[in-house]
Every structure is written in structure tokens, then in C-alpha cells.
Amino acid sequence: MGFIASALFSFFSGCGPSARDPEPFALPSAYKVGKKPATVVAYDMNNDEYPDLLVPNTDDHTLMYFKGNGDGTFQEPLVMNTGREPVALAVADFNNDRIPDAAVCNYGDGTLFIVLGQKDGEFKIQPLVKTGKLPIAITTGDFNNDRKADLAVTLRFDKLIIFLGNGDGTFKPAEAYKAPGTPASLVSADYNGDKNLDLAITFNGLKTNFIRLYFGNGDGTFKTPKKIMGGKQAGYITQSDMNGDKHLDLIVSSVLADSLTLFLGDGKGGFQRQEDFAAEKGPGYIVSGEFTGDRIPDLIVSNIRDGDISLLEGRGDGSFIFPHFNYPVGRQPRAIAGADFNKDGLKDLAVLLYASSTLQIFMRKIDIGRIES
Numbered sequence: 608m609g610f611i612a613s614a615l616f617s618f619f620s621g622c623g624p625s626a627r628d629p630e631p632f633a634l635p636s637a638y639k640v641g642k643k644p645a646t647v648v649a650y651d652m653n654n655d656e657y658p659d660l661l662v663p664n665t666d667d668h669t670l671m672y673f674k675g676n677g678d679g680t681f682q683e684p685l686v687m688n689t690g691r692e693p694v695a696l697a698v699a700d701f702n703n704d705r706i707p708d709a710a711v712c713n714y715g716d717g718t719l720f721i722v723l724g725q726k727d728g729e730f731k732i733q734p735l736v737k738t739g740k741l742p743i744a745i746t747t748g749d750f751n752n753d754r755k756a757d758l759a760v761t762l763r764f765d766k767l768i769i770f771l772g773n774g775d776g777t778f779k780p781a782e783a784y785k786a787p788g789t790p791a792s793l794v795s796a797d798y799n800g801d802k803n804l805d806l807a808i809t810f811n812g813l814k815t816n817f818i819r820l821y822f823g824n825g826d827g828t829f830k831t832p833k834k835i836m837g838g839k840q841a842g843y844i845t846q847s848d849m850n851g852d853k854h855l856d857l858i859v860s861s862v863l864a865d866s867l868t869l870f871l872g873d874g875k876g877g878f879q880r881q882e883d884f885a886a887e888k889g890p891g892y893i894v895s896g897e898f899t900g901d902r903i904p905d906l907i908v909s910n911i912r913d914g915d916i917s918l919l920e921g922r923g924d925g926s927f928i929f930p931h932f933n934y935p936v937g938r939q940p941r942a943i944a945g946a947d948f949n950k951d952g953l954k955d956l957a958v959l960l961y962a963s964s965t966l967q968i969f970m971r972k973i974d975i976g977r978i979e980s
Contacts, residue, residue: 691715799876
């Protein structure tokens with residue numbers, strides 16, 4: 608960990624007067640990952656109530672599983688060989704044994720790598736599932752209301768593919784939908800209150816300036832998508848209730864435009880785009896959570912070209928306090944994930960550094976605002 612300087616978490620942008628603790632994270636611990644790590648997902652994979660970490664490595668064609676110890680540290684990783692160039696993954700119970708499984712998009716050979724969790728904490732590898740050319744992103748949900756986990760996959764150029772789960776770790780032949788504009792990231796939830804899961808997808812093709820909503824019919828099929836303008840060439844999308852109205856909102860980032868866009872949901876399928884707000888250079892992954900002790904949701908954003916992460920302090924109405932805080936973390940923070948790694952009730956961060964093949968763990972300090980209350 609010699610590359611971590613003592614001043615790593617000193618601010619180099621303004622600190623607003625509303626901040627309860629200008630440095631909510633302790634200095635990080637570091638773990639090595641494979642070549643060209645693509646993303647990081649935090650999830651309790653062995654049902655011990657401690658979050659674990661999954662990292663696919665594009666150049667190594669591997670998936671790493673870091674078992675959490677429950678104190679903010681992780682064991683040496685279990686390494687599994689995937690298909691070519693794994694770039695994205697989703698976690699769910701695909702075979703209804705109440706043990707989480709994982710599905711990984713293999714960009715290089717157009718397949719899904721499925722691993723089924725076992726009671727002993729190991730994994731059983733399934734045969735590869737064909738998707739079509741260049742699967743880039745994946746999410747999971749029960750799209751046909753049969754209590755079996757399904758998959759939605761975007762293909763790099765112009766398609767959305769739906770795989771309906773059989774409940775035994777296998778999937779029915781895919782249904783394909785047109786998704787022109789170079790689809791990128793996607794998330795799933797019920798956005799219109801009909802108790803059927805829907806999909807929200809970003810697009811980052813040249814001159815694109817929209818996201819699309821695919822409303823589910825509840826039988827595994829989807830209606831003609833609804834285009835919502837905004838989010839220029841957006842690469843990443845996440846969802847959270849940012850204004851406290853109990854409806855999910857959508858937040859997208861644009862690496863090329865150096866901006867973030869918030870779409871406020873009304874719970875009926877409508878989204879109101881807010882004015883784009885400035886980010887640092889190359890904003891990518893976004894984690895929502897309460898990081899300042901005021902019980903109001905904030906955002907953490909990885910900035911690929913700046914080598915830092917930003918904390919955007921929420922006001923509770925869908926707007927944010929500026930200037931925000933920036934924390935240097937190292938070159939090319941590719942992805943971030945948030946979870947409570949030590950069971951203290953505070954959300955911690957896992958930050959994946961692409962250039963150095965390093966996984967950093969940032970533990971939250973004691974929440975001053977929570978103690979005072």
C-alpha cells in the first residue's frame with residue numbers, strides 16, 4: 608500500500624459549510640485484481656450477512672470472488688475462468704435454492720457465464736449461454752411474475768435481449784427488442800406502479816441525448832419503449848429516491864460531457880428531467896447513499912479522467928449543494944460499489960482502479976451527525 612499517500616483524502620475542492628465531516632472515509636486498504644478490471648459488485652454471496660465482492664477482469668478472462676470477513680477486510684480471492692472479456696455482471700438466485708448466483712456478460716465471445724452458489728461457499732459453473740454480439744450490460748429481475756429470476760442484456764449496437772429463467776439455473780431462448788442508439792447501462796424496477804418490472808436504459812452513441820423506458824407487461828414482454836430526452840451520451844445509470852417522495856428517480860452520468868442528469872420519477876411512469884449539473888472529468892459509476900450524517904441521500908461519483916471520486920451532498924429535494932467534495936483515489940477509478948462492509952450501519956465504498964489493477968476499500972468514519980442526534 609505504499610502508493611497511498613498520507614494526504615490521499617485531503618480535499619482539493621471547496622468544502623461547503625453544510626458538511627458535518629469533511630473527510631467521512633478512512634484511508635483505504637488495497638487488494639490486487641486482474642488485468643483490465645471491468646466492474647465491482649458488492650453482495651452477500653454466501654448468506655453469512657457480510658457483503659462480498661465480485662470483480663470481472665476483461666484482459667484475464669476471469670471472475671474474482673472476494674469473501675468478506677465482516678470487519679471491512681476480505682479474504683484472498685477465488686478466481687474463476689469466464690468466457691472472453693467479461694465486462695458486466697448481475698447477481699440473483701437463479702435456481703431457487705436461496706443462495707445467490709451470478710451472471711457475467713462476456714463481451715468478446717457473445718456469451719453469458721453463469722455460476723451457481725453452493726452451500727459450502729463455492730460455485731458451480733454452468734454451460735455458457737449465447738447472447739449475440741457484444742453484450743455490454745446486464746440486470747436481473749422477475750419479468751414474467753413466475754417467481755424465477757430472469758435476465759436483461761444490452762448488446763453494444765442496437766438490441767435488448769431478455770432471457771427468462773427456468774428456475775434451475777438455465778434460461779429460455781432470448782426475446783430481442785430494438786434499442787437503437789448504442790445501448791449502455793440498464794436498471795430494472797416498477798416505475799409505473801402496475802406491479803410489473805420495467806427497464807431503464809442509457810445510450811451513448813454519437814449525438815444521443817436520451818434514455819429509454821421499456822415498460823413490462825408482466826409476462827416477460829415489454830411495450831414499445833418511451834424515449835425521455837436528456838442525459839447526453841450517458842454511460843451509467845442508477846436509481847434511488849433522491850427527493851423523499853417514495854418514488855424511484857434515475858441518475859445518469861456522461862463521461863464525454865462531464866455531466867450528471869437527474870430524472871425525478873412520479874411513480875406513474877413519468878420522469879421529469881432536471882437541469883444537468885456539472886461533474887468532474889469523466890464521471891462514470893454512481894453510488895447513492897447517506898454519507899454526511901444528515902439522513903438525506905447523497906451521491907458518490909467516480910471520475911475516470913480526474914483520478915478521484917466526488918461526494919455530492921443532497922438537499923433532499925433532488926438538488927445538491929455545490930461545490931462538492933473531491934477525493935483523490937488513484938488513476939482511472941473505473942467502478943465503485945457501496946455496502947456496509949463491517950456491519951456498523953454506515954455505507955462503505957469499494958473503488959476499482961483500472962490503471963493499477965487495484966481494488967480499494969474505503970471505510971466510513973463514525974457518523975458524527977448520527978451520534979449528535
